[in-house]
Every structure is written in structure tokens, then in C-alpha cells.
Amino acid sequence: MSTLSFAARDSATMLRRNLKHLRRYPGMMIMSLGMPVLLLLLFVGVFGGVMQVGVGAGAYVDYLVSGILLMTVGYGASMTALAVNRDMTEGIISRFRTMAITRVSVLTGHVLGAVLRTLFSAVLVVAVALLFGFRPAAGFGGWLATLGMVLLLAFALTWLAVAVGLAAKNAEGANLFILFVQVLPFLSSAFVPTDTMSGAVRWFARNEPFTPIIDTLRGLMLGTSVSGSAWIAVAWCTGFALAGYVWARALFRRDPAA
Template structure:
């Protein structure tokens, strides 16, 4: 077999390993779904009338759901940090390095496994949003574009998360280090429009990575214009993917 064939075969083996871990220990995956659903319930039913009136009196679930779905994609991806750090600190990686296994297969297995679990969580949260009254007007093409964008976000954040897991010294720190990233959508247009924020905060909210991604996702699902947000969102996703990939690769090959 060629070198590429060995890499693919080893990566699939690592993927099966990580999916079996997720199956045996579903609490982490379960929490990725539960928290976004709880946020949907809270913002829609507890604050929906007030916040909906502030954005023009529309159905608030239609505004907030795309932002919460994006947070689901991010949260699912960032769980990778815990899995990678666990493997690094428990010594299993040292055993892998003594075996005839492609070195890139370890990270590939974690990233692909996390991506699969994250997209399942995204589908479940979208289903919960529908049950709460979310009614997007997207057609098949827009839905494919929206799912593709969510997958790109999940891929980017999974690579960043893998790098964080590699540099973290303990599993506890690996679970805490990604938290600032998870809060960034709140300081964006996920919950309220950025033009309702104070000037300094509005400037940050408009130019941080996740606001154009949220606006693109919302535009695709709700049939509103996305303007230049789509290209900006793709640029941010590409940049974050490359950053996470080369960061993770560099750290893993040094350790």
C-alpha cells in the first residue's frame, strides 16, 4: 500500500476509536446539546417578548435560533480539547508513537470524530428550535449552504481546540481555556443586533470573527440579504482553520 493509503487507514482506525469513546461516555456530547436547548428555552420564553420588541416585534426565535445553532457548532468542536489533552496526559500517545501508526492519524481521528459528533448536535438543536416555533424560509440550496457554513465553522474550531488540548497541561485547563471563544457570539449579533450596543462594544462586536458568520447564517436561513458577510465569514473560517491546523501540527510534532 502507498503512504497515503496507510495514512487514511490509520486515520479511520483512530476515528473508530474516538467514536467508540463518545458512545461509551456520552455525557460530554449530551451536554453540547442540552446547553444550547436550555439557552433557546430561556431566551425565547423568558426574554423573547422583550427582546423581540426591541428588534422590531418579530418572532424572536427566528432571530436567536441561528446564533444558538452557531454556538452549538462551536461548543461541540471545542470539546475536542478535552479529548486530545486526556490522550496526551494519560500516555496513550507515547504508546502510539512506538507503533507503526501514521503520526497524523491521531489528530485526524480526533478532528473528524469531533466534526461528526458536532454536526449531529447541530441537527438536534435545529430540531429543538423547530419545536419552539423556529420557521426559516430557506430553500434546499440555502439549507445546504447553511449546513456547509456550520460544518466549516466546526472544522475551524475543532482544529483550534485540538491545538488548545495539546498545549494544555491538565484536562481541567483544557476544558477552561476555550471558554472565552464560546462567549464571543454573545458579544456579537447572536442575541441582539450590534447597533443596540454602546459604541466601543459595537465596534468590537461588528469586527470580531463570529458576527459575520452569524449574519450569514441568519441571512441564509431567513431569506434576508447577507451582503459582504458571506465572504468575510468564509475568510474568517479559512483563517481559523489554517491557524488551528498548523498550530496543532507544530505542537504535536514537537512533543
Template sequence: MTDSWIMFRRQLIHLKRYPSLTIMLIGLPVIFLLLFVYVFGGAVGAGLGGGRHAYVNYLTPGILLFTVAGAVAGTAISVAMDMTEGIVDRFRSMAITRSSLLTGHVLGSLVQNFLAIAAVLAVALLIGFRPNAGPLEWLALLGLLTAVAFALTWLAVALGIAADSVETASNTPMFLSLLPFLGSGFVPTDTMPSALRAFAENQPFTPIIETIRGLLLGTGIGHSGYIALAWCAGISLVSYLWARRGFKRRAAR
């Protein structure tokens, strides 16, 4: 735990010294939020039966998940830098727990994720987003976003370890940012062609978005909450095992 805490502090120092990365991770979701609300919101919102106001309420949950998916890309890059620039070899010569390096990356990424989520949510509130969540719903939302960020962060760590270079690590997590577009994040799935609709309704991000939307707007979540948590647990387990195995193999070289 002491070693993990030290590695966590290392990541916090990186966040402090290089704030431009966090700003970029916040800026892209905010741009998409403003773009979709003010350019497409009138047309899409009319289909939802409430105009631009209805669309900002519909869109914000998808943007929040898009924010998480974009933020973990920085984790993959950071891990790849450690794996390729020799710092791991230096840590191997010290009396520290090897897994603490990965734990530090995960905890640092969670902090960065919630900074980005808070900033994007604040902008959404400024442009008209009006949640109906009570204290229990906000608490459940916090738990769900933590589970999602934890799962995707471990996946990003595994991708960063598997990458041969920093450039590769910057590209491999990009599919995570596309999944909200191919789900219910930006438009209802029943407006999509049948083949795309089948994919959208069965990919992991759709039940997560629907759960976030239901918690924020008070519309009910049905079975999507259990499905979302099951996806988070499965992604976390597989990614953790993949990351641990890859780290041991590369650190032993």
C-alpha cells in the same frame, strides 16, 4: 488514510461509550434557547417588531454557532487527555502515522458537532422557528457550518495540545462560547454601546452568524458570506499549523 480511519473509529467508540458528554453539549444550548425565548423573547422581540416569534427566528442562528463553539470544548479535553495520560507514547511505538491521531479527533468532533446542531435545530423548530431557506440555501448552510466546525475544532485541538493538564484544556476554549454573546447572536449590534459595538461588528463570529441568519431566513447575506469564509480559512490554517507544531514537539519528548 487507513490510520486516520482507525483513529476516527476510536473517537466514534468514545462517543458511543460516553454519551453523557454529547448530551451535555446538546443540553446547554437548548437551555439557553428556551431561556432566552421564553424569558427575554417577549421584550427583545418587541424591539424587533414581531414579538417572541420574531426573536426565536433571530436567536436560532446565534444558538447554532454557540452549539458549535461549545461542542469543540470537548475536543480540547479529549486531546489533552491523550497528551497527558501516556497513550501518545504507546502510539509512537506502533507503525502508524502520527498525524492520524489528530485527524481522528477532528473527524470525531465534526460528527459530534452535527449531532448537536441537528438536535438544537429540532428543538428550535418545535418552539416556533420557521426558516425560509430553499435547497440551495440549506446546502450552503451545511457547507458553512462544516467550515466553521472544522476551523474551531482545529483550534480546540491546538489548545488541547498546548494545555499542561486536562483541567486547563477544559477552561481555555471558554472564550469561544462567549463570542456569540459579544456579537449579533442574541441582540442586534446597533443596540450596544459604541466601544462594544465596534468589537462586535469586527469579531469573527458576527459575519458567520449574519450569514447563517441570512441563509436560514432568506434575508440576504451581502459580503458577510465572503468574510465568514475568510475567517474560517484563516482560523483553520493558523490552528492546524499550531497544532501540528505543538504535537510534534510534545510527541518528541
């Protein structure tokens, strides 16, 4: 077998391991599924009437879904940071280092498992949004592009989460990634247009990484132009993915005794 074949086989084995862990730690899946749906219900059912004023024409749920999708990806990635950190602190990764397996497969298994969980969660969010009046205008191409954007974002944030999980000394340190994916969406175009914000907050919201990603997802699903945000969104996702991958590989190769 070639090196690539061994890597694919070992990655598939680690993916099965991570999927089996969902039965041992069901809270991870519940958090990944439950929190985005709860946020969707909260903002549509409780704050929707007030938020509608700032959004203008169209149902508020149509504006909201893209931001909730981003937070869905973020919650899924944050669970991966905790899972990787648990493997590090419990010594499992140290055991894997001594085994005759492709080293990167240990990390790849976490990433693939997280992307699959996130995709399932995203489908659930869209299904619930449809029940609450979400009416997308995207055609087949628009939905295909939306799927690609969600997968790229999940891949990028998950590699970043893996690196954070490896670097953190304990679960509390890994939780810093959760703060990152929880706070930044609230300072973006996820819930209201950035034009309704004031001063420095508006400037930050327009230039932070999540805003172009959210605007791109919204445009793809609602059938509006994404020419001003799509390339920026892809650039941010690519940067996150490369930074997370390089950082995670460097940390994983590091001698734990050094």
C-alpha cells in the same frame, strides 16, 4: 497501498476509537447536545419577550437560531479540546507516536469525530427550534449553503481546539477554550443586533470573528442577503482552520522530552 490510503485507513481507525469513547464518557455528548438546547429554551421561553423589542419584526426564535448553532459548534469543539488533552496527559498520544501509523491520523480522528457530533447536535437544535416556532425561508440551496457553513465552522474551531488541547498542561488549561466559545458569542450579533449596543461594545461586536459567521448563517436560513458577511465569515473560518492545523501539527511533532 499509497501514503494517502494508509492515512485514510488510520484516520478511520482513530475515528472509530473516538466514537466508542462516547459510551465511556457520555457526559461529553450530553454537554454537546444539552447546553445549546437549554440556551435555546432559555432565551426563547424566558427572555424572548424582552429580546423581541430589540430585534423588531419577525419572531425572536428566527433571529436566535443562528447564534445557538454557532454555540453548538463551539461546545462540540471545546469537548474535543478536553478529549485531546486527556489523551496527552494520560500518555496515550505518546504511545501512538511509537506505533506504525500515520501521525496526523491521531488528530484527524478527533476532528472527524467532533464534526460528526456537531452535525448531529446542530440538527437537534434546528428540530427543537422548529417546535418553538422557527420558520426558515431557505430553499434547497440555502440549506445546502448553511450545512457547508456549519461544517466549515466546525472544522475550523475543532482544529483550533485540538491545538489548545495539545498545548495545555492540564484540563484546566484546556477549559480556556470553553471560555472563548462561551463569552465571544454574547458579545456578537447572536442575541441582539449590534446596532442596539453602545460605545466600545458595539464596535467590538461588529468586528469580532463570530458576528459575520452568525449573520451569514441567519441570512442563509431566513433567505436574506449575505453578501456583506459571507466572505468575511469564510475568511475567519479558513484562518482559524489553518492556524489550528499548523499549530496542532507542530505541537504533535514536538519531542515530549525536549
